[in-house]
Amino acid sequence: MNEKIDKFKLEDLGYSDFFKNSKASEIDASFVPARIIAEHKELYILRNEVSEFSAKITGKMMFTASSREDYPAVGDWVLITVLDDEKAVIHEILPRKTVLKRKSIAKMDAQIIAANIDLAFIIQALDRDYNLNRFERYFALAQSGKIKPAIVLNKTDLIDEEELASKISEIKERFNDIDIYATSTLTGQGLSVLKQDINRGLTYCFLGSSGVGKSSIINMLLGKELLKTGEISSHTSKGKHVTTHRELFVLDSGGVVIDNPGMREVGLVDSDTGIKNVFCEFDELSRSCRFIDCTHEHEPGCAVLDAVRSGEIDEQKYENYMRLVRENEFNTMNKIEKRQKDKKFGKFIKQAKKDIRKYK
Numbered sequence: 001m002n003e004k005i006d007k008f009k010l011e012d013l014g015y016s017d018f019f020k021n022s023k024a025s026e027i028d029a030s031f032v033p034a035r036i037i038a039e040h041k042e043l044y045i046l047r048n049e050v051s052e053f054s055a056k057i058t059g060k061m062m063f064t065a066s067s068r069e070d071y072p073a074v075g076d077w078v079l080i081t082v083l084d085d086e087k088a089v090i091h092e093i094l095p096r097k098t099v100l101k102r103k104s105i106a107k108m109d110a111q112i113i114a115a116n117i118d119l120a121f122i123i124q125a126l127d128r129d130y131n132l133n134r135f136e137r138y139f140a141l142a143q144s145g146k147i148k149p150a151i152v153l154n155k156t157d158l159i160d161e162e163e164l165a166s167k168i169s170e171i172k173e174r175f176n177d178i179d180i181y182a183t184s185t186l187t188g189q190g191l192s193v194l195k196q197d198i199n200r201g202l203t204y205c206f207l208g209s210s211g212v213g214k215s216s217i218i219n220m221l222l223g224k225e226l227l228k229t230g231e232i233s234s235h236t237s238k239g240k241h242v243t244t245h246r247e248l249f250v251l252d253s254g255g256v257v258i259d260n261p262g263m264r265e266v267g268l269v270d271s272d273t274g275i276k277n278v279f280c281e282f283d284e285l286s287r288s289c290r291f292i293d294c295t296h297e298h299e300p301g302c303a304v305l306d307a308v309r310s311g312e313i314d315e316q317k318y319e320n321y322m323r324l325v326r327e328n329e330f331n332t333m334n335k336i337e338k339r340q341k342d343k344k345f346g347k348f349i350k351q352a353k354k355d356i357r358k359y360k
Helices: 017-021 059-064 132-144 161-174 191-196 214-222 272-278 280-286 303-310 315-332 335-359
Strands: 032-040 043-047 052-057 077-082 087-093 099-103 110-115 119-125 148-154 180-183 203-207 247-250 256-259
Touching: 032 052, 043 087, 052 077, 059 087, 099 132, 110 203, 119 132, 132 148, 132 161, 132 203, 132 272, 132 315, 148 161, 161 180, 180 191, 191 214, 203 214, 214 256, 272 280, 272 315, 280 303, 303 315
Parallel strands: 052 087, 119 148, 119 203, 148 180, 203 256
Antiparallel strands: 032 043, 032 077, 032 247, 043 052, 077 087, 099 110, 247 256
């Protein structure tokens, strides 16, 4: 649980006019707003201008919920009744301004990562983690929820200045109009600039694989060792899961940051808008395709494929675009459609293997 704050305003927690105006007039006047700062199974930790509370949702909320998205998530603003100095009851979730969600692992429905985020810092470590395709995946995830993304290249102490400059140049060539922060928690590089750009009353989250340094950066921003940190395993080259749940913190400057567990799987679902935003040039080119329903895979007169062949569009970017489009379409299907797709995909792979053997 976050440390107690003596003097606190709801506005410092991100309570803007959007949430004030979303409170319906018929709502019980005794309900007060609070923000969810942590979740532990079915127990939520809340914060308002008075104190922190542990709380559970009402039976009515549980009964009327049709999916996991109807339950509170870290970052949500909720209406509560206070039972005592430490306990409260959640009655309602206020409308979400933005939402960050992914396909739930091993399930069909979506999993909300966090809500009401203004900007998502996508972190990659410069030793093993750096990958442009992964940036695009996270961008699509963020922009589907109306969240602005930014890039953090962490562990700059592990490479020289020339290599860092090369990677930044590569990113700028691939992505237009994206903020890039180069940081190191060992040397302190870039952290003051990052903190300076975190504004009072706005909410920021840190996303990335395990071991890229999310918790270490947040500790440096907070000026306190509130989060456990871990490094990349030398045996598996994979990050160790140190952060086990999402939690919200308030900086001394008033900005709000959310730490997230490392994500090895970032499945896209309901991400049409995000993909179109990240790959906007594909959307523009598709208007010149011969067929309205062009899939950009094999059709004659496909403007996207022509751009790839001419070098106007990077082939790696095209392949990643097609991969994300297919994945999003697949994950958005219902269970019956997914079973049918599985069968068709199996036949496609079988035929593809035959074709490969034929041309060898």
